[in-house]
Amino acid sequence: MSLFDRFTMPKINIFCVLLCVIFLSSYASGKSAQYVSCGSVFKLMNSATKVRLHSHDVKYGTGSGQQSVTGVEEKDDSNSHWVVKAENGKQCIRGEPISCGSIIRLEHLTTNKNLHSHLFPSPISNKQEISAYGSNGDGDTGDNWKLVCDGSFWDRKQEVSLKHVDTDAYLGVSGRQFGRPISGQAEVVGEFSISSTAQWIAMEGLFIHKSELDSRTMGHDPSEL
Template sequence: MKSDNQPGYIILLLSCLSSVQGSLRVDDVTCGSVVKLMNTAYKSRLHSHDVKYGSGSGQQSVTGVEDQDDVNSHWSLMGASGKHCDRGEPLPCGTKLRLQHLTTKKFLHSHHFSSPLSRNQEVSAFGTKGEGDSGDNWELVCSGDDWRRGDTVMLRHVDTGAYLAMSGHSFGRPISGQMEVVGITSPDTTAKWKVQEGVYIKPASDHHHNDGHDEL
């Protein structure tokens, strides 16, 4: 039997489908994704490697590199210390998170040591066997609800209040040409970052998780 209200029913159905698709945005940056972060002022990607600072904390150094193909620029997005976030869960603006260096398994970290070149706040990579401390926690500073791939964001260090930035200074040997990454107290254009290449875990549905991913 044909319904007299068929056009209205179709419009309602399309509206519902549009609402569902809108809640599953594939361009969300999500927990469990592995990304490269590019500083928008210097066009360099956040980087680390098994090279320790010769001053300050003596912990593993964090730098910026222009090479977009360097495997040591991959960071895994995780929940804050003692917190869990599900793979594929969108990361809301204001959330606290950790960034784990994919190669060495150390966490992006900061503290009240002075950075080696500019005497700002040192940023290092820290932790043993996937465990660190509260100095690994960063707050996502962005506009809107969730972190989207095209967004320019800032990362504020929870313990000290400093913002992840680049100083514009470059190191000599053994990491010649790599740029100093620091924490600054008053954020400016050097504290702005965008996600670039990576493996993005697709957002989960309301009832079950999608383990698919997009590679860029």
């Protein structure tokens, strides 16, 4: 073996190892980007009606009188962003993918109220009312939803259903629309079977991943939600 070979072979080996590490890191990051994770902020679109889950500081005139939850066709409405969190009274690690079967909450980004349901009838179709409830992200068990999906984690490209834990109703859209003051917005309701109107898909948003947080915090624990 020449002197050249003695010095170049270790360098080539190290270079190959570095390439492998970079490739595997990129693959892992790309794979994690598939999933909705704890702390992600995004919009949910109904698969059948193409409306996005929405809320605003407008209360129902009947039923619970709580903040209304509707569906809107506009893609750029800032009142359609939701933050995914752990179930009431628990926390999840920010950036960790949400497992299928998990109990979660969705907090409305603008008003800090949680997606909620209960046994009140919905205002138009007389199905189950869906509202936004709580203060500064704190509410009760009526905010808990079970993520129903195939596979291990909530894939951003996959249709999912949300089953209300307290009442067994599925988050859906009735096909009816409101009049004033929220004219044209779709009625969001609780359904008692999974149909296309109770299927949702993650759309526009900021999807946080633990690998990115680890690199930014340099070993510090990410905050919990």
